[in-house]
Amino acid sequence: MKHLKVASIPGDGIGTEVVEAATNILKAVSDIHGGLSFEFTDFPWSCQYYLEHGAMMPEDGMERLSQFDGVFLGAVGDPNLVPDHVSLWGLLIKIRREFEQSINLRPAKVMKGIRSPLLNPKDFDIMVVRENSEGEYSAIGGTMNKGEDEIAIQNAVFSRKATERAMHFAFDLAKKRSGRVTSATKSNGIVYSMPFWDRVFEDVAKSYPEVKTDSQHIDALAAFFVTQPERFDVIVASNLFGDILTDVGAAIMGSIGIAPAANINVSGKYPSMFEPVHGSAPDIAGKGVANPIGQIWTAKMMLDHFGEEELGRVLLDTVESVTSDGFLTRDIGGKHSTKDVTDEIIARLKAKA
Ligand SMILES: NC(=O)c1ccc[n+]([C@@H]2O[C@H](COP(=O)([O-])OP(=O)(O)OC[C@H]3O[C@@H](n4cnc5c(N)ncnc54)[C@H](O)[C@@H]3O)[C@@H](O)[C@H]2O)c1
Ligand SMILES: O=C(O)C[C@@H](O)C(=O)O
Ligand SMILES: [K+]
Ligand SMILES: [Mn+2]
The missing domain is CATH 3.40.718.10 (Isopropylmalate Dehydrogenase)
Structure with missing residues (x-):
């Protein structure tokens, strides 16, 4: 049994919505595999956390994160609460730097069903x-x-x-x-x-x-x-x-909401961090309409990183089967909610188990 300990930092705005969606997807993916399990530990580090504690993470934050196999992050930033350079340099960029994540790998390709x-x-x-x-x-x-x-x-x-x-x-x-x-x-x-x-x-x-x-x-x-x-x-x-x-x-x-990214620690000394290209999208936060595909494809990059390329391929194929059949959020011309799209992907993954 391969057991992966992942630190989950949903962050701000739609970060919390898409991380929840992608975490549920990863749970479904591990059911298909049978020999793989994820243990997620949530960290509420965000702009709200900053208002309460005066920092984006506690003093021992990096040390705590270093105990994990990987970091799964949504998005950081709420300019109405904290200036962007303070929130980003206190969390996202701090982790990139201190964990020597010297490469940010970002694919862009034609996706089936997305215009x-x-x-x-x-x-x-x-x-x-x-x-x-x-x-x-x-x-x-x-x-x-x-x-x-x-x-x-x-x-x-x-x-x-x-x-x-x-x-x-x-x-x-x-x-x-x-x-x-x-x-x-x-x-x-x-x-x-x-x-x-x-x-x-x-x-x-x-x-x-x-x-x-x-x-x-x-x-x-x-x-x-x-x-x-x-x-x-x-x-x-x-x-x-x-x-x-x-x-x-x-x-x-087709949308910034579908683009994934992996922040890679090349030496293996520290955990790598997986977070989509998009930000916290304050204009649509809390409405349940965020596109979860960026975060889900990011989860696929995390699977690849952990050597589960076959499972990653199954996940991305399933996402493309769902988009091909018209389960699309607003940003890519559809009417479906974050939850509709996520539930459909999970149902199809379960059918493969
Ligand atoms: N890696 C990160 O955590 C990261 C990346 C970019 C921006 N930010 C921060 O996010 C905040 C907002 O920044 P911004 O507006 O420049 O960029 P943004 O990516 O948050 O939003 C840009 C536009 O894309 C849309 N969008 C983004 N993600 C989407 C999704 N998943 N589904 C549907 N639509 C989506 C938004 O609604 C908005 O119209 C700022 O605080 C910024 O600093 C953080
Ligand atoms: O500037 C940054 O790196 C933050 C954000 O825009 C990103 O792309 O991750
Ligand atoms: K992000
Ligand atoms: Mn950017």
Whole structure:
């Protein structure tokens, strides 16, 4: 019997709704398997928690999380309660950093039964490898002066170690896929970090002669995602470029509500964290209409991570059978609730048990 201990952090807004849905799905999945069980432990860390305790998690929060095999997170952020940079850096980004989750893996592909906003989408299947530990997301800088003389300085950090690590991850992944890596750059405008990024990319590429490479400026790449997404396989991008590109990837799939993500600790020293691309969606929170597929597909990425790829495939196939039969939430043109879609997926999983 394989027993997996998962720390569950639903977080804010629709995070609580979609995590509940995906947790029920994982319970159904383990019934199919027979030899796999999940033990979920809930942590109420959120903006509400911050108002009560003055922090997004308790002081021993990271130590407690380190006891688990994985972290399953919904979304963080409620700007009416806590400024976004405080809530994200106190929970989501804190976990990414302190658990050395240096890679954020984010797929975008054509999903059966979900209409892409593209007029004629070819069969695209992209994997974005987002550098997840540094880059434009740094706490180095400051503000000075007041009024019209006010200045904000924000530094970006690009280390050879982290850049190479993201690129090696992308090349290794490409070898298992169609053998192409595209680097997202901006070396025409960003004068130090991006020419450095290009140099490291060229260096790393030398170790993978069998992998085809290409380099695109991020602005053009964002446009190509919309006009020719089928051109791409694996993309390696800095923290901010990867963040933006994966919202575009989500949009061309049909909705940000279906896009999954895995924050991977490559060394295995700390747990990895699984959380969808979308946020807490304050505009639809509490209405029961959030699309649970992003969180459910994220659960599939967690299954893959734990070596249960076959089960992951069964789960994603079941999701696509449900979307193909028209069980769709509002964001993808349907009328069904979070619960309708989740219950239908569970019923079909049970039929396979
Ligand atoms: N990883 C994270 O936890 C994460 C990611 C992005 C944003 N945020 C935070 O979430 C809050 C809201 O941010 P935002 O509005 O920029 O982004 P968002 O992803 O929460 O919402 C953007 C739009 O997409 C819709 N949407 C998102 N998820 C959906 C789903 N599952 N089903 C249906 N529709 C969905 C929303 O209703 C909204 O119209 C902010 O506090 C932000 O900082 C957190
Ligand atoms: O900027 C971030 O990383 C937060 C959120 O937008 C995400 O994509 O996870
Ligand atoms: K999220
Ligand atoms: Mn984002």
